[in-house]
Amino acid sequence: QLQLQESGPGLVNPSETLSLTCTVSGGSISSSYYYWGWIRQPPGKGLEWIGSIYYSGSTYYNPSLKSRVTISVDSSKNQFSLKLSSVTAADTAVYYCARHRAGGSYPTDYWGQGTLVTVSS
Amino acid sequence: DIQMTQSPSSLSASVGDRVTITCQASQDISNYLNWYQQKPGKAPKLLIYDASNLETGVPSRFSGSGSGTDFTFTISGLQPEDFATYYCQQYDNLPQITFGGGTKVEIK
Numbered sequence A: 001q002l003q004l005q006e007s008g009p010g011l012v013n014p015s016e017t018l019s020l021t022c023t024v025s026g027g028s029i030s031s032s033y034y035y036w037g038w039i040r041q042p043p044g045k046g047l048e049w050i051g052s053i054y055y056s057g058s059t060y061y062n063p064s065l066k067s068r069v070t071i072s073v074d075s076s077k078n079q080f081s082l083k084l085s086s087v088t089a090a091d092t093a094v095y096y097c098a099r100h101r102a103g104g105s106y107p108t109d110y111w112g113q114g115t116l117v118t119v120s121s
Numbered sequence B: 001d002i003q004m005t006q007s008p009s010s011l012s013a014s015v016g017d018r019v020t021i022t023c024q025a026s027q028d029i030s031n032y033l034n035w036y037q038q039k040p041g042k043a044p045k046l047l048i049y050d051a052s053n054l055e056t057g058v059p060s061r062f063s064g065s066g067s068g069t070d071f072t073f074t075i076s077g078l079q080p081e082d083f084a085t086y087y088c089q090q091y092d093n094l095p096q097i098t099f100g101g102g103t104k105v106e107i108k
Helices: none
Strands: A003-007 A018-025 A034-041 A048-054 A059-061 A069-074 A079-084 A093-101 A108-111 A115-119 B004-007 B010-013 B018-025 B033-038 B045-049 B062-067 B070-076 B085-092 B096-099 B103-107
Touching: A003 A093, A003 A108, A018 A034, A018 A093, A018 A115, A034 A069, A034 A108, A048 A069, A048 A079, A048 A093, A048 B096, A059 A069, A079 A093, A108 B045, B004 B085, B010 B018, B018 B085, B033 B062, B045 B062, B070 B085
Parallel strands: B010 B103
Antiparallel strands: A003 A018, A018 A079, A034 A048, A034 A093, A048 A059, A069 A079, A093 A108, A093 A115, B004 B018, B018 B070, B033 B045, B033 B085, B062 B070, B085 B096, B085 B103
8 A cells, every 4th residue: 555654844944945755655656657746735725736756857846836846756765855945934834745647637646644834933 | 827716615515415516627628637525634535537537446426527627526415424625626738736726515
């Protein structure tokens, strides 16, 4: 059974960089059948796609966040990571890592449990 | 960018009711639309992919239809465990992903 687990600080200072890692177990991140992504949800609000990465390293970002986002993959550790720079209170959210099936509508079929990141001094 | 308009934003229904949620895309997205269920404190769960395909293990009372710009999600015979928030999600240009605003299904 595939599992995804987010890890990283739960509190980040304004203007600093948010860094999260997703560890994938029960399957290989290097499969050509999947993309790996980050999605966030501010408290009490809806879902926002941040970006996704293919095992080859090709990345795709939400245009509204593109200037601040970097997603990378470490196949040797079966992990992928998110960095979001210059954070503000508006970046406070539950951050999910997830798997998208390649092809068609790229459905997101596996999700991590989510981790709350609060931006505050 | 493609915008997704989901309606209603909330609804009240009783166990056994038929519930319908719609999602409209700002431009043609073919059948590149998925539906998710989210319960409080939990990650979303994929229910329907490619507009009308039922994800493995999902009960058949859930269904989806539509193509182009107009899509419908239906629960035929609402069960107590179905009270949750539902989201549509579109994909375009490999992969740019946008979610609808969500529909909260509450107990009447």
